Amino acid sequence: MEKIREHSFRLSDKEFKFICQFVYETAGIVLNDSKREMVYRRLTRIIRERSLSSFHAYYQLLKLNPEQEKNYFINAITTNLTSFFREEHHFDFLLKTELPYLIKKNKNDKRIRIWSSASSTGEEPYSIAITLCEGLKNYLSSWDIKVLATDIDSDVLSKGKAGIYDKRRIEEIPERYKKIYFSKGTGLNESKVKVLSNLQKLLTFKQLNLLHEWPMKGPFDIIFCRNVIIYFDKKTQQELFERYYEILAPGGLLILGHSENLGSYQKYFENVGRTVFRKPILSAAMR
Ligand SMILES: C[S@@+](CC[C@H](N)C(=O)[O-])C[C@H]1O[C@@H](n2cnc3c(N)ncnc32)[C@H](O)[C@@H]1O
Structure with a gap:
């Protein structure tokens, strides 16, 4: 029918x-x-x-x-498919390798900037924020730590800002995270959960078309660009890789989705994990 x-x-x-x-x-x-x-x-x-x-x-x-x-x-x-801790190995890398590295590397300016550049409905940036709360407990109040979440789609951004999800969306995440970072809905909202304000405080949601000018100056320590470049052609991908490279701090990370790669731009980065790429500290000019 x-x-x-x-x-x-x-x-x-x-x-x-x-x-x-x-x-x-x-x-x-x-x-x-x-x-x-x-x-x-x-x-x-x-x-x-x-x-x-x-x-x-x-x-x-x-x-x-x-x-x-x-x-x-x-x-x-737009296709907005996403989930909490999607490609979990990236969050493990963040927790076990990158945050300890950033604590040392950024100890003078005490600043960390992360960009979720195709954030969809917010599960990715909130997973980043949870990982920050876990890995940087002793630094959150004294360091300047922020996650920027952007997407072209204004509907998904509104959902991300609200931070309200069907409770089935968090079924797979560790019980401890459910207890610490989400509040349960009651009454008519019984099927919902809401992320707690300590996570929301770390995030800023903004509409941004990756093809347009980027108003932020950076530099970013980590950029998540996952499961979005697959929708673009080679030319657009290469233009984006150049721009990501420019806005990353020396030693910064670019994280792609499971089926994505840097193609010929791989030579400018070090491959330090599964679809995790580091801009060298002593970086070469691309052009
Ligand atoms: C499949 S989702 C990926 C979400 C998340 N990064 C993840 O891996 O779970 C792709 C997102 O890219 C966004 N997108 C598509 N084209 C874009 C563009 N030109 N600029 C910014 N975002 C774009 C879509 O709106 C969508 O939310």
């Missing part, structure tokens, strides 16, 4: 091509024919919400009002 209803709108080749181009120019995300069904499903939702009669009507709206429609459209098209 659902399938028949879903295909009640017609998406022509011309409209699909326009949508792919629009997504590429706006967010750098490469869509091809294999994503047609996904695009169809996600945009059908917008068409229904807007009470439009066809893809053509939506196509015309996008053409006429690209600026006005962009945010809504990009929010619908």
